[in-house]
Amino acid sequence: MTLGRYRRAIFAAAGIAIGLGFVATALAFDTPPVGTVVDGRLPVKGAAGEGLLPVAVSQDWSRPLPTVIRAVIVVHGAHRNAASLFRNATRLAPDGNTLIIAPQFLVERDIAPHSVPDDVLRWGHDNWATGGDATGPVAVSSYDAIDALLLSLADRSRLPNLKTIVLAGFSGGGWLTQRYAAFGRAADTVTRNGIALRYVVGSPASYFYFSDERPRATGGFGPFDGAATCPDYNRWPYGFGGGAPRYVQAAASAGPAVIEHRYAALVLVYLVGAADNDPHHWELDTSCAGEAQGTNRYARAANFFRYMRTRDAAILRQRFWSAPGAGHEPSAVFGSPCGRAALFDASGCSGG
Secondary structure, three states: OOHHHHHHHHHHHHOOOHHHOHHHHHHHHOOOOOOOOOOEEEEEEEOOEEEEEEEEEOOOOOOOOOOOOEEEEEEOOOOOOHHHHHHHHHHHOOOOOEEEEEEOOOEHHHHHHHOOOOOEOEEOOHHHHHOOEOOEOOOOEHHHHHHHHHHHHOOOOOOOOOOEEEEEEEOHHHHHHHHHHHHOOOHHHHHHOOOEEEEEEEOOOOOOOOOOEEEOOOOOEEEOOOOOOOOOOOOOOOOOOOOOOHHHHHHHHHOHHHHHHHHHOOEEEEEEEOOOOOOOOOOOOOOHHHHOOOOOHHHHHHHHHHHHHHHHOOOOOEEEEEEOOOOOOHHHHHOOHHHHHHHHOOOOOOOO
């Protein structure tokens, strides 16, 4: 039995809805407790109170940093390995004018092994990637946490000369980045403060679509042929068909057309390894909803970019770049010429 069939068998036996997307997929291989909890803490406030998000930061941002002109946020995947992603991004950063930040979304199984204090945020499972609320100490969304991070960076009293913020996620972090780009609230404040904001969607296993259309074998897009046997293919986190968490429901009140128009106008790069094409990769979303978007991560990224071009070409400010020879490995993808261009505006990227 392939891993994909094994995962589907687990879901069916447990009665888990495939529409849970990333959550269901992650439960099938149940990652172990994280090896390292990063040292920094960022307050995240919600209606019920405040919790602390672990963050790694390359400079002391508790004091003014007038030399910093770029901030790059790197968001980990399902393994929550913020420390290693932070080290790699810091190594790639061109100079001290760049601030690197790596948030860490802990889950309940990370808490006891590291004696994590009660005021640190944690999620019950991997729904942090799709905007779910923390299980403690307060019910704030992972997207609330990204809001708090962006608003902290937009504080001119601490970063008076900041020109650019890059929000980049890989794998599960790519899930978060693409969906947060569509529904996040902090972007307007960032841009009003004269700071450019770019999103880098790195190698997620699926994308949020703005309609019920999906890729067709003929190369176009149309209603999904398997809708009758895959009723959740357009539910959250894949589309507007229901099931969205609290944060997303509030943001979605603007309506699909408004949200799509705003998303299409964002400066955004879809970044994926050219060899990230294994249809049986053990971390790939092999639910019917995921497979409706393509057979592997590279195909799904290319399909979604084509989808956006067919619908929003007149205003689209997005690009599709790949890392030659790279599979599903963040250091290889972010360290490629196009990865460095996406994160740091380095030269040498020839495009897709």
